Amino acid sequence: MPNTAQIAQLKSGVKAALQHDSALKHVSGEALYIDDLPEPKDCLHIYIAQSQHAHAKVTQLDVSAVKTAPGVVKVLTAQDIPGKNDFGAVIDGDPIFADGLVEYLGQSLFAVAATDITSARAAAKLAVVNYEPLPAFIHVKEALAAQSFVLDSKTFYRGQPEAELPLATYRLQGEIEIGGQDHFYLESNIALAIPGEDQDLKIYSSTQHPTEVQHCCAKVLGLPDHAIQVEVRRMGGGFGGKESQPALFASIAALVTHHTGKPAKLRLDRDDDMTLTGKRHDYVISYDVGFDDTGRIRAIQFEAASRCGMSADLSGSINDRTMFHLDNGYYLDHVKIVSHRCKTHTVSNTAFRGFGGPQGMVAMERVIDAIAYRLQQDPLIIRKRNYYGKTERNVTPYHMTITDNILPEITAELEGASNYEQRRAQVLAFNAQSPYLKKGIAFTPVKFGISFTATHLNQAGALIHIYSDGSITLNHGGTEMGQGLFTKVAQIVAEEFQVETSQIKITATTTDKVPNTSPTAASSGCDLNGKAAQNAAIILKNRLIEFAANHYQVTAADIHFTPAGVQIGASLVPFKTLVQQAYFARVSLSTTGFYKTPKIHFDPAQGKGHPFFYFAYGAAVSEVTIDTFTGEYKVDRVDIVHDCGDSINPALDRGQVEGGFIQGMGWLTTEELVYDASGRLRTHAPSTYKIPACGDRPKIMNIHLRCEANPENTVYRSKAVGEPPLMLGISVFNALTDAVASVGNYQTCPNLNTPATPERVLLACQALRDTTAELAHA
Structure with a gap:
């Protein structure tokens, strides 16, 4: 046989740009998704009845009429749980069914299993439920003022910020409100439970964490983990929303099957899914920063408060990651970061792509912009002056030394590729002659730590x-x-x-x-x-x-x-x-x-350690145009350079970069979660919650993957490309801030919160007009 080993090439191994297998x-x-699987014979369909109060004692729960309704096979309340009435992922606090107390509007009260979902829904309305309302905290500031927390507050501390702040040449204080985000996965939560021998159950669950579903279902049923088998072939999207909370729906399906011996399916429609499941945490973050006349930060203090909802869920690790990423790509010599995990009477917020990191980065980027406007300089110049160094100025607020910083190289590459300097000059020239339409441009970096903040999960x-x-x-x-x-x-x-x-x-x-x-x-x-x-x-x-x-x-x-x-x-x-x-x-x-994962460790009591194996880096330049009389805007162009390490599959990585950017852009622009005073979510369907559509994609979108080997020994020296690209979308928000700032001739940083909806952009423009008029009159 001739030796052809030297001329043969592997076509679909590492580095091949293969399409997704499905x-x-x-x-x-x-x-095939779970709802596409053939339904077993006698399969029951489940509907969850929800609380109509945000915080109340349940003084009466009478389901007798529900039990006798047509088609109903089983009604489950807290009293029907043989094991533990809790699906908390880390610590207890998330009951399967409320037991005498409800703590958010939409909380699960009981479940109806019927021969069809229409009968189950109709029967649930026959229940008699009486409440004794209690005071409710809906927003972060209400909970913070009342010192209502789900977990203890934490602090990172390095240097002497209190002593250094008064010595700085300049000092600014400010606050930014950062909105939440619904996951809006295409496939809503669903679980299908099938009975086996000896109380065994097989559960098909749309979950990112099959072991958590297995563990929770076993706990709720009072069975060992080996009695539960959980299978997942694919999900129609997750984005973090299917990490902890699918356990609730799988547990209810398991309970129905356990009690009836019949297969049971629980599939949420969009409205119920958005009401019953947590979101990205919304934050209020205040800052106090001191800096010199070059814009270099001398000292800074952050206070971050997040809306965790009724329980802890994954809020401990999420808020920790906010603290880890409040520096983004910038060296903070004297720094104090305080994190408050606020208890509100809303659905428990949960994991979302970026896991708390994006919120911290948005706040840090606002600080950089505020410094730039105060000094009347290009924000990119201030960014570069504050970047982490290679061999000095390279220790984080949590005392980890950064050894793989490539932000300067990425910045230089993107500055050239995007023609940033010339385009910024063109934006300033356009704004000088355009009274109504204004342009904005922004360059923002990303430094994102890769590893679970909960070390044991690595x-x-x-x-x-x-x-x-x-x-x-x-x-x-x-x-x-x-x-x-x-x-x-x-x-x-x-x-x-x-x-x-x-x-x-x-x-x-x-x-x-x-x-x-x-x-x-x-x-x-x-x-x-x-x-x-x-x-x-x-x-x-x-x-x-x-x-x-x-x-x-x-x-x-x-x-x-x-x-x-x-x-x-x-x-x-x-x-x-x-x-x-x-x-x-x-x-x-x-x-x-x-x-x-090697090398990782962290001491939460000291706020010190090496929590990440490595960092992924990237940068984006976004250009926008706003109408200052309506607040409407469009994203004209985006240029991205993103660090993928030695990419295993460039096609998939590019898809993750583009999709992540668009999702980040949506979070910071159009995706607005609105709760009314009673705690009811008013944006609970596509008709009221606006995710980016095809037409919202920037007309020009240039993406370059930086594929250089990871210095750490990852698989084939690749880097993670799931979450980091989402933070590239911050450049759109900063570009909108830049466009609004032009209304006041760039004299001050606009008080623009996220999401920067057209209404918020319009109000920010008007506020600057009013301020400019007052100064001129004075």
Whole structure:
């Protein structure tokens, strides 16, 4: 056989720009989601009855009429839970069903299981529920004033900020309100429970955290974890919203099946999903900053208060990450950061792409803009003067030394590629001659830490089978929600064995194959699961090498896996043939793999440590045009440079950058959550909640992936690309701020909060006009 190893090339391994493994199925409608699965015989449908008060004692809950309604098979209240009435992800505080007390408008009261969802909905209305209303805190400032917290406040401290602030040449104080965001995944929450033998249950759940669903369902039923099997093939979006809270819906479906012995499905419609599930935390962040005449920050103090909702959920780690990212890309020598985790009588807010980091970055970028307007300088100049250094000025507020800073290089690259300096001059010239339409331009950087802030979650497992025909089955603990994780991990395994991904079967995530999984979150899906799968592949590869060395009487150094086959000395043996030979020699062709992130540690009591394995970097330049008499605006152009490490799949990474940017832009512009005084969410459907549409995409959008090897030993030296791009959208908000500032001739930083809806832009413009008129009159 001729030796073709040198000319063969692997077409679908690492670095190949493969399409998502389910892309064609997504667009054709052939991809199976939970609601597409055939419903088992006698499947029951569940409706959750919700509280109509934000904070009240439940003085009467009479469901007798509900039980006798047509089609009803079972009605469940808190008294029907055999185990623990709580689905709290970290600490208790989230009851499955309210038991005498409700703490947000929309909280689960009871569930109705009927032969169809229409009957279940109709029956739920027959319940008699009486309340004794109690005082309710709806907004962050109300809770902060009352010192109402779900968790203790925390502080990061470095240097002597109190002593240094009065010594600064300039000093500014300010406050910014940062709105929340609904996940608005295309597939709403859904769970399907199927009974088995010995009280076992199989649960299909649209969740980013199958192990959490398994654990919670077992806890609620009073069963061991091994009695519950959770399976997830794919989700129609997650964005963090399906990390902790799907446990509620899976637990209710499990309870119905446990009590009735029948399959049960709980599928939320959009309105109920938006009412029952948490959002991105909204914040009020105040700052007190001292700086010199060059704009370099001498000392700063932040106080951040977030709306956590009725319970802690994941708010501890989320608010911690806000504290970790209030510096963004800037060195803060003397700094104090105080974080308050406020209890309000609204739905418990939860994980969202960026996990608290974006809110901190928005506040820091506002500080930089405020300094720039005070000194009458280009904000980019102030940004660069405050960047972290390479070998000095490189210690964070949490005492971690940054060793991989590439922001200066990214900044220089993007300045040139976007023609920033010339375009800024053009914006200033346009605004000088245009009385009504105003342009704005902004350059903002991103430095985002990669790793779970909860250290124990930085682990993953994988399972690989090689069948005797050379085909491979791959399973790992990560979940697929459209981001392409399954494709990337398959590419990693293909690279190790030097086979095409067509030989690899990607199987559904399930708790009976890989146990004790971490959520697919914190941008760590590929970092963790890719490394675990690589570990498993290397174990199997070494077994095959050991066998081949003995079988062919060569050394291990003479064996190389190539796309053309396995080069064994002078022979080129097809991968399939070697596998068959190993099988007949009784070599195990199945193994597990495991990975835990190295180098990370953090002491929460001291606020010191090394919480991140590495940082991902990026930068964006956005240009906008606003109408100062209506507040309407458009995003004209965006230029992005984003750091992907040595990209495993540039096509998927580019999709993540573009999608993340658009989602970040939506959060900061049109996506407004409105609660009325009673605590009712008024923006609970597409008719009232505005996510970006196709027409909102910038007309010009230039994206460049910076694909240079990660200095840390990540899988194939890649970097995470899930969350960091969302923060690139901050450049749109800052560009809107810049455009509004032109109304006041750039003399002051506008008091523009997020989301910067047209109404807010209009009010900010008018406020500057009024201020300018007052100064002129004086």
